[in-house]
Amino acid sequence: MNNRVVITGLGICAPNGTTIDEFSVAIKKGLSGIRHQPDLEALNFSCQIAGKPVLSEERISQYFTPLELRNLNSTGIIYGVIAGLDAWKDAGLTIEDNEDPDWDSGTIFGAGTSGIDKFRWAINKIDALEIKKLGSSVVIQTMASGISAFISGKLGLGNQVSTNSSACATGAESLLLAYERIKTGQAIRMLAGSTSDSGPYIWGGFDAMKVCTFKHNHEPEKGSRPMSATASGFVPGSGAGALVLESLESAMARKAKIYGEVLGGHINSGGQRGLGTMTAPNPTSVQRCIQTALKNAGIEAQEIDVINGHLTATTKDALEIENWKTAMQLPDDDFPYINSLKGMIGHCIAASGSIECVASMLELSEGFIFPNINCEDLSPEITALIDAKYIPQTLIHKPFNILAKASFGFGDINACIIFKKYTHE
Structure with missing residues (x-):
């Protein structure tokens, strides 16, 4: 089978918005969700700023039973459930309390870790010889598949x-895995997305690696600077994004709202060979990923209007632009617009790809290109590769047809998705 696959629902739990309406306004206005984090300062982190979704207890209680809330201590599960259930509702789908499962619907919902705070709490209980006080919720909150x-x-x-779990490529990968499931006729609809815990036990390792910025602790909103000459490392973030993917036939039959279509994509690895390492991308594999995604989607490079890049505000930003340019083989005066959401939300690790896919679908369906913030001083390495006009720093209202979204992760792994505007048939 070769079913066409569309996106009919969106859900978000991002540092700068935890509803689609709130998030849409934020990305159009270039509003940052990055704040100073007193706990990181108290722990002597070099980077004391981060992006965390702001949720009230009342909001959280709408998604969990009182029994679940009694011992719930996993931000990743909270973020993921909120984004996931909101996407389901946004798609016009209902939650049925039937005896039988919905055999036609599934989920591939990624995570990097699960319940790290719960895990630490459990370790302390065990070390204190209090095994009987662990309760029954430790396993389901700390197992990798807890969110799904x-x-x-x-x-x-x-x-x-x-x-699924593929470092920073997790969110984009989850969408492609869900897409294949529907395309091949094994499911009618899939909830795809990813989530990432927040807090020092997640972010501490990155701080120790010295890949996070330490220069903007007193001006948090200026800290995440993708493509900037003064970029000094990424700002850690957290949250979740979710999208309902569905066969076009099913979506049309139930007269669902359609945000856009998934044309195809590709997932690969550089194998940590050549210039690739555990933390650095193999340029050849990145270029092959982009080229194979285009081929899989059945389009030519010149058809891409917008690129939503990975672009983390590290020294690798220029290399990413170079990889796009090499892979697409376009003339210097004909390059797509390119943007990075990380200036507003930081690098949300495993959740980054899915949050950025939600932003991409809003851009595509509503006809706008969100601004790149904090890159008023574009890196000369980047402007030597492409003209600054392709890196918009103000909101552009412009209908367009095709967007390419890519995510690249630790372990030298890559994912690239091609989205197309849906023209109602």
Whole structure:
């Protein structure tokens, strides 16, 4: 089978917005969700700023039972369930309390870790010889597949229920895996997305690696600076993004709102060979990923109007632009607009790709290109590769047809998705 696949629902739990309306306004206005974090300062982190979704207890209680909330200590599960259930509702789908599961619907919802705070709490209980006080919720909150298990139970999903984990490529990969499931006729609809815990036990390792900025602790909103000459490392972030993917036939049959179409994409690895390492991309594999995504989607490079890049505000930003340019082989005066959401939300690790895919779908469906913030001083390495006009720093209202979204992750792994505006048929 070769089903066409469309996106019919969006959900978000981002540092600069935890509803689609709020998030849409924020990305159009270039509003940052990065704030000073007193706990990171108290722990002597070099980088004392981060992006965290702002959620009230009242909001959280709408998604969990009182019993679940009694011992819930996993921000990743909270973010993911909120984004996932909101996407399901946005798609016009209902939560049925039937005896039988929904055999046609599933989820692939990624995570980097799960319940790190819960895990630490459990370790302390064990070390204190208090094993009987652990309770029954430790396993489901700390197992890697905790997020997909929670979502599946709440929605009654009977198709594939999995959690993927591929570092910073996790979110984009989850969408492509869900896309393949529907395209090949094994599911009618899939909830795809990813989530990332917040807090010092997640971000401490990156701080120790010295890949996070330490120069903007007193001006948090200026800290994340993708493509900037004064970029000094990424700002850690957290949250979740979720998208409902569905066969076009199903979406049309139930007269669903359609945000856009997934034309195809590609996932690969550089194998940590050549210039690739655990933390650095193999340029050849990145270029092959982009080129194969285009081929898989059945389009030519010149058809791409906008690139939503990975672009993390590190020294690798210029290399990423160079890889796009080499892969696409376009003339210097004909390059797509390119933007990075990380200036507003930081690098949300495993959640980055899915949050950025939600932003991409809003751009495509509403016809705008969100601004790149904090790069008023564009890196000369980048402007030597492409003209500054392709890096918009103010909101552009412009209908366009095709967007390429890529995410690249630790372990030398890559994912690239091609989205197309849906012209109602």
